[in-house]
Amino acid sequence: MGLIVIIVIANSKGGVGKSTIAVHLAAWLHEQGYRVILADCDAQQSSSEWAKEAVPAVRSVSLPDPDAILDRLPLLDQEADFVIADGPGSNTETSRALLLRADLALVPCKASMLEVRALTQATNVLRQAQDIRGGVPRAMIALTMIGKTYRLTQDMKDAATALGLTVATSGLTQRQVYADAPGQGAVVWKLGSRGKDAAEEVDALFAELLPGKRTMYVNGRQTRKAVA
Template identity: 45%
Template structure:
């Protein structure tokens, strides 16, 4: 199964959530790969530090993306695509190839506007793929009492994309984890709030898919 993290905006948490998603799946025993299509290479470098057993590939062009994704899908349960900021060729290719498209946004009016473009590109991919990928908006960097965060929570369901019920708050540990070459879900005691939020989010987004996999593979062992 291919999952892509995309958005026309940079800085919304695509790479952060992509690396956490790949590590989360690997830690549940799934054969996982990360395809980094952003020239900044944030997620591929970070992923190699977090877990060398997760296969990491990079892509510079839409063609490379398509070839790598298809090759990785043949030998992995999950391929996580980290798209660049913008919804041009590379992102569109990842979207067309994926089964689940996750669009993180943070509480800013600029991010909210970017969702409208994302929705258009998602519909384009769904027309080509006969309904896939499934799209989800994920509210990231949320502030518990922030005015814009509250507004975003209320308004997000009107943006034309299904909104994940579980949100991720703005927590410093998300900046600390890459500095330590790890993910917050592996910093169990120090980062339990962030880890709880990620567990809730990924269970919500991927729970049904995991079940499908454990049915076909007969269940897998939990790493670590």
């Protein structure tokens, strides 16, 4: 596996938690000491507006159309350790351009039976990109908005396996604090005790997505260490 620099948050379905994950991942990597650029590829620009307040040190770049993505996204990786690209909810051509340029795709998927059935459709463009690029971008599904009683059913695993996709062990639960975070101009771990549980699951998801990228503090010294 090559160096991972460009990470796209991709699902051509709307409202599955892409922007929420994009802003948190950009902020998380920034706090690990990496130089991060957030590429906002959604015309609504909601993630870049949120990120400007939540993590002003992270540069936001607007790449509003497929041509801008295909031309400019690869150049950004020379200016940062990680580029986090937030995709749109409906524009297939924009998603396609992102998946043709990304090193890694995180695919948020609402944890419900309806979404399991829609998984093939939702990951169609991903599969096409992987066909063209010999398996790149590697992809991982992140379950989002998991209800209290939801169990990761065999159906979801089977649907993912059939598509050659892995489902992250850590998912994001349905919590009001995620919905409140953009209005607060913050990420969940800046929202005190209210955000504590959310902060833990976000951290676990990103550590699973990017093994070895979480900064560990050992005897007061900062070091990078693979996370199990």
